[in-house]
Amino acid sequence: xxxxxxxxxxxxxxxxxxxxxxxxxAEKYDAIGATARECGVLAQVQAxxxxxxxxxxxxxxxxxxxxxxLLDSLEQRGLVSxxxxxxxxxxxxxxxxxxxxxxxxxxxxxxxxxxxxFLAPVHTAEQATLRSSLHAIVNTQRTSSRxx
Amino acid sequence: xxxxxxxxxxxxxxxxxxxxxxxxxAEKYDAIGATARECGVLAQVQAxxxxxxxxxxxxxxxxxxxxxxLLDSLEQRGLVSxxxxxxxxxxxxxxxxxxxxxxxxxxxxxxxxxxxxFLAPVHTAEQATLRSSLHAIVNTQRTSSRxx
DNA sequence: TATTGTTATACTCTATAACTATA
DNA sequence: TATAGTTATAGAGTATAACAATA
Numbered sequence: 001x002x003x004x005x006x007x008x009x010x011x012x013x014x015x016x017x018x019x020x021x022x023x024x025x026a027e028k029y030d031a032i033g034a035t036a037r038e039c040g041v042l043a044q045v046q047a048x049x050x051x052x053x054x055x056x057x058x059x060x061x062x063x064x065x066x067x068x069x070l071l072d073s074l075e076q077r078g079l080v081s082x083x084x085x086x087x088x089x090x091x092x093x094x095x096x097x098x099x100x101x102x103x104x105x106x107x108x109x110x111x112x113x114x115x116x117x118f119l120a121p122v123h124t125a126e127q128a129t130l131r132s133s134l135h136a137i138v139n140t141q142r143t144s145s146r147x148x
Numbered sequence: 149x150x151x152x153x154x155x156x157x158x159x160x161x162x163x164x165x166x167x168x169x170x171x172x173x174a175e176k177y178d179a180i181g182a183t184a185r186e187c188g189v190l191a192q193v194q195a196x197x198x199x200x201x202x203x204x205x206x207x208x209x210x211x212x213x214x215x216x217x218l219l220d221s222l223e224q225r226g227l228v229s230x231x232x233x234x235x236x237x238x239x240x241x242x243x244x245x246x247x248x249x250x251x252x253x254x255x256x257x258x259x260x261x262x263x264x265x266f267l268a269p270v271h272t273a274e275q276a277t278l279r280s281s282l283h284a285i286v287n288t289q290r291t292s293s294r295x296x
Numbered sequence: 297t298a299t300t301g302t303t304a305t306a307c308t309c310t311a312t313a314a315c316t317a318t319a
Numbered sequence: 320t321a322t323a324g325t326t327a328t329a330g331a332g333t334a335t336a337a338c339a340a341t342a
Contacts, residue, residue: 003191003194003195004191004195005191005192005195005196006188006189006191006192006195006207006208007192007207007208007286008283009184009188009191009259010169010259010262010263010266010267010279011166011169011170011173011184011185011188012188012208012286013279013282013283013286014162014165014166014169014282015166016209016286016289017162017166017282017285017286018159018162018163018165018166020285020286020289021158021159021162022159023289024289025159036157036159037159040154040157040159040160041154043151043152043153043154043157044153044154044155046151047151047152047153047154048153052323052324053323053324054322054323054324059154059155060154060155060160061164062310062311063310063311063312064323064324064325065310065311065312065324065325065326066309066310066311067324068324068325068326069310069325072325088318088319088322088323089317089318089319089323090317090318090319090322090323090324091318091322091323091324092323092324111157111158114158115158118158118285119158119285120288121284121285121287121288122281122284122285126277126280126281127281129274129277129278129281130277130278130281130282131158131161132274133270133274133275133277133278134161134162134165134278135156135161136269136270137165137168137266137267137269137270138155138160138161138164138165138168139269140268140269141164141168141171141172200300200301201300201301202299202300202301210333210334211333211334211335212300212301212302213301213302213303213333213334213335214332214333214334215301216301216302216303217302217333220302236299236300236341236342237300237340237341237342238299238300238301238340238341238342239299239300239301239341240300240301
């Protein structure tokens with residue numbers, strides 16, 4: 001009888017694929033003094049155009065306290081600015097600085113190389129499938145676990 | 149100009165797919181009083197047949213101190229036993245107890261349902277591709293980062 | 297002297313709770 | 320009274336370091 005190894009389990013595969021990506025990303029992103037995650041926050045700020053901190057947190061699936069910490073660091077390094085919304089001063093509108101924009105340009109180059117290297121073991125034809133499958137899973141889970 | 153959202157980044161997709169799986173797994177596995185991860189350890193013990201703690205740790209990609217903690221808990225619950233190897237008493241051979249075997253049988257049922265539900269958003273034809281792609285990535289990274 | 301396993305400790309990531317301010 | 324943001328704290332998961340036993 002053949003026993004299924006833990007190595008073939010979905011949980012193991014997802015965890016270690018994630019860890020492998022993070023490890024490779026840490027190497028590559030070292031050159032620009034920011035993490036892949038931080039660049040993800042910047043990208044979301046750019047895509048959303050002046051989100052509040054809470055909107056940003058909800059979009060990225062993190063707690064607002066975690067977002068506050070991330071933004072503290074990004075702001076201290078001059079990558080984003082926080083501006084109180086005049087019509088509702090409880091909200092901080094987050095926007096990219098010039099440095100933030102510049103960093104995103106460098107991020108794009110690094111990420112292209114990172115993804116290329118990370119996905120190298122997967123046949124070219126299946127790389128898009130991998131991405132779309134993950135996308136489908138993540139979108140399903142995220143939309144079904146939203147609080148009303 | 150259209151900006152790429154952070155939500156489409158590989159790191160984000162992998163992380164949240166992993167978190168979604170863990171969240172769903174935590175629900176399902178609650179019924180048997182063990183985690184998916186613990187069942188993965190049991191499965192690896194079964195597949196390897198009497199591994200030492202260190203072998204087990206290396207195979208599963210965790211630190212030996214982490215493995216010691218995992219095994220402490222599994223042993224206390226009567227799921228595995230540790231036996232010093234007579235020819236090298238530094239090594240503990242890990243083996244499944246009857247309860248450990250029984251739990252693995254229940255794990256198989258739970259995992260089938262869990263995977264089915266988790267992979268539901270992915271077309272059936274692409275589910276195997278997702279698994280094989282992750283497998284290729286994880287195996288590549290793991291074998292290339294082994295210490296000699 | 298090197299290896300296996302154990303224990304104590306520290307670090308990272310993240311969330312919960314309590315607080316301030318604004319509405 | 321509810322919401323946005325901040326701060327302090329705690330928890331999970333993991334690794335590093337020091338140690339004991341064995342080789």
